[in-house]
Amino acid sequence: MLRESPLLSRRWVRIAPHFVDTLLLTSAVSLAVLSAQYPFARPWLTAKLIGLLVYILCGMAALRRGRTRRQRIFFFVLALLSFFYIVGAAWWRTPWSFLALAAS
Numbered sequence: 512m513l514r515e516s517p518l519l520s521r522r523w524v525r526i527a528p529h530f531v532d533t534l535l536l537t538s539a540v541s542l543a544v545l546s547a548q549y550p551f552a553r554p555w556l557t558a559k560l561i562g563l564l565v566y567i568l569c570g571m572a573a574l575r576r577g578r579t580r581r582q583r584i585f586f587f588v589l590a591l592l593s594f595f596y597i598v599g600a601a602w603w604r605t606p607w608s609f610l611a612l613a614a615s
Contacts, residue, residue, distance in 0.1 A: 512574055512583060528574055532567045539563055558606035559597050566593040 518524050539560060543549055550557045569590035577583035599608030 513580070513587075528570060532570070535563060535567070554606045555600050555604045558608070559600045562593050562597040562600060566590055566597065569593060 512519060543556065548556055550560045569586045573583050573586035573590055577586055596608045599611075600606060603609075603611045605611045
């Protein structure tokens with residue numbers, strides 16, 4: 512997208528992000544049900560789910576909704592940061608994510 516690749520006009524490239532987002536949300540709900548750890552009962556899981564929604568929204572803005580190149584880069588960076596936040600929240604099982612390292 513940032514290099515304005517001709518691949519962006521291919522159908523599978525336009526469909527793939529929707530498939531990935533659906534797979535991520537489905538797996539999040541499935542894992543919560545299977546492990547009996549539900550959002551709003553476990554703060555770290557709630558934070559992780561909210562982070563996933565932020566990731567999806569920022570990804571949408573980066574790939575399609577951003578009007579200018581600068582906006583798309585901004586939302587791409589936010590999507591990456593939210594991804595790393597999700598990983599940190601899952602790793603340390605705290606909504607503080609990587610900030611938990613600074614506190615300890």
